[in-house]
Amino acid sequence: MIEAEIRTTIINELTQIAPEADFEELSPTExxxxxxxxxxxxxxxxxxxxxxxxxxxxxxxxxxKLISMDDLIGYLQERID
Amino acid sequence: MADFIMPSLGAxxxxxxxxxxxxxxxxxxxxxxxxxxxxxxxxxxxxEVFNAGVVDQILVQPGSxxxxxxxxxxxxxxxxAADVAPTPTPAPTKIAERRQISPVAHRLAAENxxxxxxxxxxxxxGVICLADIERAIGGTVREKVPHLSAEPKxxxxxxxxxxxxxxxxxxxxxxxxxxxxxxxxxxxxRSLRWLEEQNRQRSIRERLLPVVLPLKAVALALGxxxxxxxxxxxxxxxxxxxxxxxxxxxxxxxGLMTPALHNVDQLSLDQLMTALSDLITRTRSGKLRGSExxxxxxxxxxxxxxxVRTVYGVIYPPQVALVGLGKIAEQPWAEEGALSVRPVLxxxxxxxxxxxxxxxxxxxxxxxxxFLQEPENL
Amino acid sequence: xxxxxxxxMTYRDAVREGLREALQKDERVFxxxxxxxxxxxxxxxxxxxxxxxxxxxxxxxxxxESAFTGAGIGAALGGMRPIVEIMTVNFSLLALDQIMxxxxxxxxxxxxxxxxxLVIRMATGGGKQLAAQHSHSLEGWYTHIPGIxxxxxxxxxxxxxxxxxxxxxxxxxxxxxPAVLYPMxxxxxxxxxxxxxxxxxxxxxxxxxxxxxxxxxxxxxxxxAVILAEKGIEVDLLDxxxxxxxxxxxxxxxxxxxxxxxxxxxxxRSGSLSAEISARIMEQAxxxxxxxxxxICSAEVPMPYAKHMEEAALPQVTTIVETARRMVHG
Numbered sequence: 001m002i003e004a005e006i007r008t009t010i011i012n013e014l015t016q017i018a019p020e021a022d023f024e025e026l027s028p029t030e031x032x033x034x035x036x037x038x039x040x041x042x043x044x045x046x047x048x049x050x051x052x053x054x055x056x057x058x059x060x061x062x063x064x065k066l067i068s069m070d071d072l073i074g075y076l077q078e079r080i081d
Numbered sequence: 082m083a084d085f086i087m088p089s090l091g092a093x094x095x096x097x098x099x100x101x102x103x104x105x106x107x108x109x110x111x112x113x114x115x116x117x118x119x120x121x122x123x124x125x126x127x128x129e130v131f132n133a134g135v136v137d138q139i140l141v142q143p144g145s146x147x148x149x150x151x152x153x154x155x156x157x158x159x160x161x162a163a164d165v166a167p168t169p170t171p172a173p174t175k176i177a178e179r180r181q182i183s184p185v186a187h188r189l190a191a192e193n194x195x196x197x198x199x200x201x202x203x204x205x206x207g208v209i210c211l212a213d214i215e216r217a218i219g220g221t222v223r224e225k226v227p228h229l230s231a232e233p234k235x236x237x238x239x240x241x242x243x244x245x246x247x248x249x250x251x252x253x254x255x256x257x258x259x260x261x262x263x264x265x266x267x268x269x270x271r272s273l274r275w276l277e278e279q280n281r282q283r284s285i286r287e288r289l290l291p292v293v294l295p296l297k298a299v300a301l302a303l304g305x306x307x308x309x310x311x312x313x314x315x316x317x318x319x320x321x322x323x324x325x326x327x328x329x330x331x332x333x334x335x336g337l338m339t340p341a342l343h344n345v346d347q348l349s350l351d352q353l354m355t356a357l358s359d360l361i362t363r364t365r366s367g368k369l370r371g372s373e374x375x376x377x378x379x380x381x382x383x384x385x386x387x388x389v390r391t392v393y394g395v396i397y398p399p400q401v402a403l404v405g406l407g408k409i410a411e412q413p414w415a416e417e418g419a420l421s422v423r424p425v426l427x428x429x430x431x432x433x434x435x436x437x438x439x440x441x442x443x444x445x446x447x448x449x450x451x452f453l454q455e456p457e458n459l
Numbered sequence: 460x461x462x463x464x465x466x467x468m469t470y471r472d473a474v475r476e477g478l479r480e481a482l483q484k485d486e487r488v489f490x491x492x493x494x495x496x497x498x499x500x501x502x503x504x505x506x507x508x509x510x511x512x513x514x515x516x517x518x519x520x521x522x523x524e525s526a527f528t529g530a531g532i533g534a535a536l537g538g539m540r541p542i543v544e545i546m547t548v549n550f551s552l553l554a555l556d557q558i559m560x561x562x563x564x565x566x567x568x569x570x571x572x573x574x575x576x577l578v579i580r581m582a583t584g585g586g587k588q589l590a591a592q593h594s595h596s597l598e599g600w601y602t603h604i605p606g607i608x609x610x611x612x613x614x615x616x617x618x619x620x621x622x623x624x625x626x627x628x629x630x631x632x633x634x635x636x637p638a639v640l641y642p643m644x645x646x647x648x649x650x651x652x653x654x655x656x657x658x659x660x661x662x663x664x665x666x667x668x669x670x671x672x673x674x675x676x677x678x679x680x681x682x683x684a685v686i687l688a689e690k691g692i693e694v695d696l697l698d699x700x701x702x703x704x705x706x707x708x709x710x711x712x713x714x715x716x717x718x719x720x721x722x723x724x725x726x727x728r729s730g731s732l733s734a735e736i737s738a739r740i741m742e743q744a745x746x747x748x749x750x751x752x753x754x755i756c757s758a759e760v761p762m763p764y765a766k767h768m769e770e771a772a773l774p775q776v777t778t779i780v781e782t783a784r785r786m787v788h789g
Binding site: 149152183184185186187188203204205208210211 | 718745746747748749750785789
């Protein structure tokens with residue numbers, strides 16, 4: 001799957017959680033959870049929806065690798081078959 | 082015949098809007114069935130009926146007017162309900178013994194939980210009138226009776242409404258409750274290790290959030306110190322039987338709700354995770370039930386997702402305690418003469434000094450710590 | 460100049476001023492009724508107006524209430540702005556079919572095409588020993604009819620100012636002038652303004668009891684309020700001013716404040732306007748009431764001729780005071 005598609009999927013799912021967020025403004029290297037005010041409950045739901053849409057189940061131990069949008073996209077790209 | 086009245090869904094609520102009936106005259110209802118939808122400053126709630134029976138009369142139609150708490154909205158003809166004590170209904174020949182009370186006195190008595198059987202009526206022919214209720218409450222409360230032409234500033238903005246409601250409750254708490262605070266640092270290494278192992282074996286959908294552990298531990302600790310699972314009403318401590326815990330949930334864009342999770346001590350961690358998940362979802366989409374707003378005997382507030390280490394909270398009256406959970410962070414830890422680094426949770430207890438003292442609070446935090454050292458038993 | 464200067468005058472003078480102003484401002488306005496021209500009006504209300512405005516504008520009629528009221532309806536349909544004066548409400552019964560079945564219904568029956576911009580003025584009330592057939596207070600009874608407005612000015616300001624507002628209303632308006640108030644003295648600005656005809660007026664504010672009235676009874680209530688204040692009872696006194704439509708909001712707001720209501724109405728009790736007001740209070744302010752709503756009305760007898768009997772039949776200040784005290788103190 002190409003980067004643009006992954007990015008779109010991420011944004012769609014994040015929009016469910018943070019409908020007021022402006023994703024144009026969001027820098028690819030900023031901490032997503034802080035920028036969008038997403039708590040652990042929201043984050044878990046987000047990961048579950050990524051599993052639904054992209055078939056990637058992210059273990060807890062990898063949470064610390066997923067700080068920014070770039071991190072997320074990179075991580076998912078490697079694991080999507 | 083039982084009255085279904087406009088309930089109070091919070092310490093500061095005086096009126097609500099009846100939005101919708103979920104039953105019709107003639108419908109059979111059980112204790113706990115949702116019977117109506119009521120809107121308050123905090124949002125739309127389903128209200129459950131206490132009495133089992135058949136809906137006899139619907140006295141108020143849905144509309145946009147504010148209806149005072151305590152107003153009779155419908156009557157339920159009680160059928161044989163196993164779990165409701167039958168209220169004695171006067172037989173037709175006893176009409177002469179029926180107590181006479183003026184409408185405004187009746188309403189004020191209901192709003193202030195006055196037991197009418199204790200009141201002597203001084204109106205003509207022994208009617209209980211407004212002055213009698215005011216006397217029972219102790220002082221004139223006429224100012225609280227809503228003046229039709231001087232309504233409190235109404236806000237149609239939901240968020241502003243929630244803000245107002247929180248402001249009212251917090252001001253009341255700050256004014257009336259003498260808070261005392263205790264804090265303790267809890268070594269979470271065993272809990273987190275156990276949780277990691279658990280989550281590794283589970284699918285993502287069954288994953289447990291870390292907060293579930295201290296939440297369950299709080300419920301169990303209340304079993305050791307039940308005086309903290311209580312209400313302070315009219316100078317008396319009223320212990321709660323069920324361990325229903327209010328959980329602080331932030332709303333997107335501002336505002337905080339603290340709806341209750343029921344019987345937390347009896348839930349397994351999986352069940353607690355499911356219940357918590359459901360509660361957060363419904364809170365953020367405005368689909369809470371009335372009982373969830375009023376059932377909590379104590380509240381837990383966790384700001385662990387932000388960097389806050391220690392939470393000094395404000396108790397929600399009529400509760401007597403509030404537990405604050407900070408962010409679990411690595412801290413230096415000294416044990417048996419050796420220094421190490423452990424993940425530490427700073428848990429605080431804010432409690433009502435009228436209802437208890439530091440000793441009790443200390444016992445509670447001790448118990449909380451103890452339970453979190455044995456996560457497999459949670 | 461002198462527009463705001465207060466002048467001493469009577470209620471009767473105030474009504475006349477209102478008529479003069481209307482006749483001057485709008486040439487479509489004319490006055491029609493028995494003895495309004497040469498005689499200057501049975502109560503001297505239209506004295507001098509014939510000389511000032513001529514016989515086309517001030518028109519005497521035979522004793523024929525139904526005919527001249529019908530003529531007024533016709534003139535209104537034809538684009539005029541007639542003021543029909545029916546000498547007293549007692550005689551209006553002869554024009555009841557015109558009022559109820561024609562004036563009140565044409566807008567509806569024509570599917571909204573025909574308004575009837577008619578004003579009917581009538582003297583009303585008892586207290587002058589005119590006995591059974593000439594002492595009626597039927598203004599409350601008229602409020603039963605949809606399609607008309609019913610007003611009762613109790614003050615000089617209203618006697619003067621309600622007429623113009625009634626004239627510019629596109630639908631029939633009945634103005635009831637309590638006959639006992641014609642000689643009442645007061646002060647009014649020379650060019651007093653027109654007043655609203657849809658709101659009640661608070662004459663006194665108080666927290667113990669809502670006293671709701673209109674017309675000549677309002678003045679009895681004003682006297683009673685002074686006596687009650689001396690006894691430590693503060694009443695919230697409302698002059699209804701408009702009887703149909705009732706300014707329900709105003710008396711509900713008052714009851715929300717005082718939790719007790721006493722209505723004083725010169726009509727007979729059964730099926731009276733006070734019964735309507737009581738019903739509305741019960742329906743819409745039930746949870747505010749600390750005592751049943753009470754009413755003081757005329758005794759349910761044809762009005763007696765003998766002075767002391769007539770006084771006993773009508774609402775009086777002492778009855779109002781006693782009832783209010785009992786309601787407040789139990």
